[in-house]
Amino acid sequence: MKKLLFTLIAALFMSSLVFAQIRPYDKRGVNVFENPKVDTLKFNGIKLKVGGAFTQSWQSLQETNTAAPKLVSGVDQNKLVALSPGFNTANANLFLDTQLEDGVYLNLTMYLSSRHHNETWVKGGFIQFDKLPFLHSAFFDNIMKYATLKVGHMEINYGDAHFRRSDNGNSIYNPFIENYIMDGFATEIGAEVDVQHNGFIGVFGVTNGEIKGDVAKVAPVAGAGDGKHHPSFLGKIGFDKQLSETVRLRITGSGYYTAGAVSNTLYGGDRGGSHYFSVIENAISTSTAFSGRFNPGFTNKISSLMGNVFLKAGGFEWFTTV
Structure with a gap:
């Protein structure tokens, strides 16, 4: 009994730890962008922080259209699924953060349950060096x-x-329920360097340009791709500063480029799925996990730019994406 009590207390203690350079998973992480360059937790040994996120949504949406019937194998492709109010399947994330050394952290994030995959999947992981x-x-x-x-x-x-989107079970950062129709989000294998000084921000990264590792040789396709796994490059410059006690301004510009990939997923890299269930769909299945979104299908050569403005004045917030 004593051992069980000690284990429970230790688990609660680990979940309450805050690693200064890792974005908190609760409301303290709202409006946090790049991991802050602060050092408030003294290193006195390896520590593990266990965290979780859970989203249970209730949906009450209706939809209609006036499109003419389009029959394919006897099925009307333009007929929408009839919707009624009800609960959606819950989403959940598991976070494991380890402080390995002073300023050195290891992160692992898993999707325990998602609309796209009912079984547990690893979203990704990284090692972070602040020192x-x-x-x-x-x-x-x-x-x-x-x-x-x-x-x-x-x-x-x-x-x-991507800092303000719903990430499967972790939706507390998002002031809305679902993400943008074109959801610029992906997980890729690579490295990133962030530089922050006196409000100025610079980011440079190099990745494999794909959602997973792939060493298979692919035959080139005329007009589509050369079959090579080219690296992807991403960058960001910006300014983020608390101008006064109540006013914060952040302005950034970002770019992403790859000369070619076998299966890039810059606008289709979410493995969690949409939080709008069966919206604008003509059938219900696991293949329709991204209801209400538009994926342009850019999988080969990509050049993409994004600009963002964030203004917070007292309780007023303004966030723009172009």
Whole structure:
């Protein structure tokens, strides 16, 4: 009994830890973008933080259309699913954050249940360096006062909209229920460097340009792709500062480019699924997990730009994406 009580207390303690350089998963993470360059947790040994996110939604939507019937194998492709109010299947995430060394963190995020996959899936993970104590170098210590290095299979830092989207069971950052119709979000394998100093932000990253690892040789297709796995490059510059006690302004511009990929998913990389169930669909199945979204199907060569403005004045917030 004592051992069980100790285990429960330890679990509660671990879940309450806050790693300063990792975005909190509760309301403290709202309006947080790049991981902050602050150091409030003294390192005195390896620590594990276990966290979770759970979203249970209730939907009351109706839909109609006036499209002429389009029969395919006897099925009207333009007939929408009849909807009624009800609960949607719950979504849940599991977060594991480990502080390995002073300024060194390891993250793993899993989708325990999602609309797209009912079974557990790994979203991604990364190792993050805010300090490099093992190098014992004053030169790198000075650089890391402003820089953060992340390496792994992780959510790419393209634009600012991905910081405010619903990520499967973690929807507390999103002031709405669902994400943009064109959802610029993907997880890719690569590395990213963030630099933050006096409100100015710079980001540069290199990834494999695909949602998963792939070493298979692909035959080129005329007019479609050369069959090669080209790297993808992403960058961001911006300004984010608390101008007064009540006013905060953030302006950023981001870019993403790849000369070619076998299966890029910049606008279709969400493996959780839409939070609008069976909307604008003519059938209900696991293949219709992204209801209400539009994926342009860019899978090969991509050049994409995004601009964002965030203004917070007292209780008023304005966020724009172009």
